[in-house]
Amino acid sequence: MRIAGFVCILFAHPMFARAESSPVDFAREVRPILADFCFRCHGPDAKQRQADMRLDVRDDATRAVMSKRVPIVPNKPQESELVRRVFAADDDVMPPRETGQSLTTAQKETLRRWIVEGAKYQTHWAFVAPTRPGVPEVRSSKSEARNPIDRFIVARLEPAGLQPSPEADRVTLLRRVTLDLTGLPPSIEEVNDFLADREPDAFEQVIDRLLASPRYGEHQARDWLDQARYADTHGYFTDHERFMWRWRDWVINAFNADMPFDQFTIEQLAGDLLPNATIEQRIATGFNRNHMITEETGVFPEEYRVEYVADRVRTTSAVWMGLTAGCAQCHDHKYDPLTQREFYQLFAYFNQLPEKGIDGGKQKNAVPELRLPTPEQTTQQEQLQQRIRDLQAKLIALPKETEASAKKSLDDEIKQLQAESSLLATLGSVMVMQDQAEPRDTFILERGQYDQPREKVVAGVPSFLLALPKDAIPNRLTFARWLVDPRHPLTARVAVNRHWRQLFGRGLVATTEDFGVQGELPSHPDLLDWLACEFSGPAESRESLADGRHSNLPRWGVKQLLRNIITSATYRQSSVITAEHRRVDPQNRLLARASRYRLDAETLRDTALFASGLLAERIGGPSVKPYQPADLWKAITYDTKSTQEYVFSTGDGLYRRGFYTYWKRQVPPPSMLQLDAPTRETCTLRRQRTNTPLQALALLNDTQFVEAARVLAQRVLASTLASDRDGITLAFRRAVAREPSDSETQSLLRLLSAERLRFQQDRAAVEALLSVGECPVPSEVNRSELAAWTVLANVLLNLDEALSRE
Structure with missing residues (x-):
């Protein structure tokens, strides 16, 4: 609209x-x-x-x-x-x-x-620096305001004749916050502990536990990877392999360490320019090397090099400022006061890399890159080099009369080992930002064409935003520090809006990617500004929360921002919709209730693996290749050894979080693509959320989900339970956290009985179902009984409640 x-x-x-x-x-x-x-x-x-x-x-x-x-x-x-x-x-x-x-x-x-x-x-609201609004007074005595956020919400509800919804039940609340902060559901033990804890601060303790979990960093990083357009291949026609997982690990660690958002920004945009930059700070700059890179023949290298720089401008402007800067690449922006000249002034900041337009060949990163082999890779490299030296010595020592075929055989083996050594060196690298010694001039490009330079420009920022200091050095470090100046009108607003969207399904500004004139207006402008000031302002200027913690709040602290939002009564509301909600606020813009929506692609996969007990615990490291249709890459990909053959991982590699799934830009993971994951060819700030028949078919029939259902069934049968009813309760709680109602149990008992009868009469169907997936079936299990319970588990994992964040 x-x-x-x-x-x-x-x-x-x-x-x-x-x-x-x-x-x-x-x-x-x-x-x-x-x-x-x-x-x-x-x-x-x-x-x-x-x-x-x-x-x-x-x-x-x-x-x-x-x-x-x-x-x-x-x-x-x-x-x-x-x-x-x-x-x-x-x-x-x-x-x-x-x-x-x-x-x-x-x-x-x-x-x-x-x-x-x-x-x-x-002046457009987003281009004026936020000022701290007063927390509104509210009349309603029925509204329990746990912190100032609630008073801003109630102040909008009262004129519409609405009241906040009651608090969600404890199981729903625990599942909601656990999914929101870690991307995983709570375990049965965690549910039991929370239900048994009657202390007034029990929920706050849960929040602190989840924020301290290493799974928190993974879940936060997943959203950031969309914005950074992270992938494991270069894209374009050849779509060769790249190795950027070390940057991904940096993001996980930064979120888990609660790195202040200003530092998080500076290190990713200009970590290499910091005094005495560490290796980690240089790795951080991989953010702006995640763009696509071509290695195609017959193209103009400078055309693509210019596109890489323009991509950095578009991505950085969207992620930190919510601006559609790409609209000014060819002409002045048609809606926002961003001129073409200003686009190329931003362009100048990112135009200093010693990069080539054609790079990133088979299984290698593009320059500039940072070589960082792991200890295991170092050992392998040493062994390869020693083997090469031994063979070279052997080749030299061969008698002159040795047949040419023998010499060629040794020479071929040496070349093969040298190729392996070269590949191994690339595996231990990451692409980074690094300015060249001789500054590159930047020009306004007529109509955005790479070969039509016009007026020369120097690095600078849009005039309608915060001005730079007069003595500012025109480099990326200056630009990054300008972005996180608390007086900047956009950065803090865009950041808190993004985190609000993560917790409520929609931002206070619904168009997360566009805070300009064409973007939607904020539903709660005063709340947005209050949150932005809380996020970026000094501690002494902040509102005192109920427990008096304001004096210790870190500036730009993401975990504290999330904690403040989650401890509000607004977050804790029930998602049950009433007739009054439908009449007055059908889209829930006023937040008289909690939002309910389908989980994203990675979380759906992870929750199924978690329920079954298959989910691997390892954090960080290279990408993995779970199940996908055979020969899909071969059917679509250009003939290249780099990413034409898809060999799925083995062992724990099959069951790691979806966050680590190998991302090929030409052919993203198909089940995730069906569930609205982006291709990551460009920056994505807001995934679409659709509901299609193909999604239901994927969740019912995809190998990973069917295998998860079977292993969940195996866990039920391996438990010492007294009855089918107990088994159903166990499976139900692993799938949706709560216990089933009597009517739900009766329906599932009828299903189980029918499936038992069917599989007793159809052994072929039993074997077809139990053969799905690599996880072995215990030899002692009753196979027809396991098949019946597998169908029941598959039903549970596909319940709307299991697929949704309530």
Whole structure:
């Protein structure tokens, strides 16, 4: 939905309705209309501007244009060309008929009323530095505000006639927070412990335990990998292999160590430029080497090198500032005040690498890279080198009369070992940022074309945002520090909005990737600014929480931000939707209840493995290759030894978290792609969430899920349980955490009975089902009984409740 249409619906809805006598709000009502219908031809882009009319700046909009008419005459709609044109019934109507766009009667009237009231403009909300709002007073005595967040929420609920929902039951709450912080469900033991703990701070203790879990870092890193466009191959046509897992490990460790977000930012964007930069700080800069790289023949190297730099600008601008900077690569941005010149000033920061446009050949990283072999790889390398030396000595010592075929055999073996040594050296490397000794000039590129340089520019930042210090050195370190200046209007807002989305399924700004004029307006602007100030401001300026911890809160502390949100009553609400919710706030923008949504692709796989007991505990290290359809890579991939043959992992490698799954850009893991995982060819800040028949088929029939169901069934049969009812309870709790109701148990008992009868009569079906997956079937098990319980376990793992975050 385009933003003007969204705003029209928004203000027609009772929860956002305003009194007719109240002034028209430019930011919420007028700018979205102008942005959708006018700015493309009459906005910031000077080259595309028509009739010399600019409507995004008041001084320009209120002066006469080429036609000698004035677009906007404050207080005088009858003299305003804008009003005349939007109300016109002839060929003068705007937008022109050929665009297929037209304003509604309500939108036209909004523009007219705004001009009557003086046509006051406001700077776009996101481009003004946040100031700490006062925590609102709320009237409702029924609302238990656990911290200031709740008061901001209730302040929006009360005018809409809504009340917060009651707190979710303890099992639901524990499963919710465990999934949100670790991407895994709670164990039965953890559920039992929480239910038995009646201390007032029992939930807070759970939060602290989860934040201290190494699984927390993995789960946080998964979202960051989408944004960083992480993959295990280079992409494009050849899509050769690369090795960036050491950067992935750095991200896990940074989240687990609760690295302050400003440091997290600086090290990834400019860690190599820090004084006495450590190896870890240099590894961190791999963030901006995760883009695609080509090794195709017949292309222009400089064209691709320019694309790599532009990708860094687009990605960095989106991830830290929520800006669609790529729209300014070829011309001035059509909606936001970002000029093409400013795009190339940002470009200059990332344009200094000694990189080639064509690089990243078979099984190797592109320069610049950092060589970091593991101890095991070092030992292997030493052994290979010794073997090469021995063979070379043997070759030299051969008598002159030795047959050529014998010499060739030794020579071929030496070359093979040298190739293995070269590959091993690459396995221990990671691509990093490193500026070249001689600075590279940067030019504005006409229409974004690599071979059309025009005016030379120096590194700089957009003029509509925070200004740089006058003596700033024009390098990436300056840029990174500028981003995390607490006065920056975007960075803290974008960061806290991203974490809010992780916990509620939707950001306070729904368009996580776009905080510009075309993005959606925040549902709770004061709360967003309060959170941003809490996140980036000094401790002494923060609100005191219930336990008085404000004096110890780390600046830019992600774990504390998450803790503050999760300890709110808002987070702890039930997700049960009422008729009143459907009528007043069907999309739950006001948060009168908790959000409920399907788990993401990796979490769905991990929860099935966790329920079965198959999930491997290892953290970090190279990517693994779980099950996928045979020969899929071969059918799609260009003929290359690097990533044409897919040989799935063995042992624990099959059962590691989905986070570690090998990511080939041409052919991403198919089951994850069906469940809305991105290709990671570009930066993804917000995954789409869809529901399709193919998803249900994958979850029911994919090898990994069927095997998980079988192993869960094996665990049930291996338990010393008194009855089928007890077995169902155990399996049910492993799948969804809670105990089944009597009616659910009866339904499952009937299913089990029917499946037992079926499998007793169909031995072939038994063997077909039990043959799925590599985990062995115990020899002593009753195979038809195991098959029946496998079907039951598969049903449980596919319950809507098992697939959803409640």
